[in-house]
Amino acid sequence: MLSGVPAGFRDEVIRALVSVGPGQVVSYGDLAAEAGFPGAARGVGAVLAASGPDEQLCWWRVVYADGRLAPGHETRQAGLLRAEGVMVRHGRVVGRAHR
């Protein structure tokens, strides 16, 4: 089991993430809430960190509540986001990206 990840949390998070379309971004906290576990934002991070390339998850659409990008993945994430039309400046999403 992943640490910090409630049982059943993983599937719910993935489900919610799949509903996020191109050009959209959500915060870890938002996903946790949508998954039914408000407050477990760190759990979302754990899930994404543990997910493999074959999971086909749009992890790059997940950012911090203040728009910051995932630590250690800023470059790639910024590229993918900008490719979808999301404005990124200095390692953080610009505009109403948060929520």
Place this chain on the structure above:
DNA sequence: TATCTGACGATAG
């Protein structure tokens, strides 16, 4: 049972 860990979040300075 106590402590540590982390792709988090909100606040204070």
Place this chain on the structure above:
DNA sequence: CCTATCGCCAGAT
């Protein structure tokens, strides 16, 4: 605007 802290949640040791 930036760093420093503290609070959070639950599994792992």
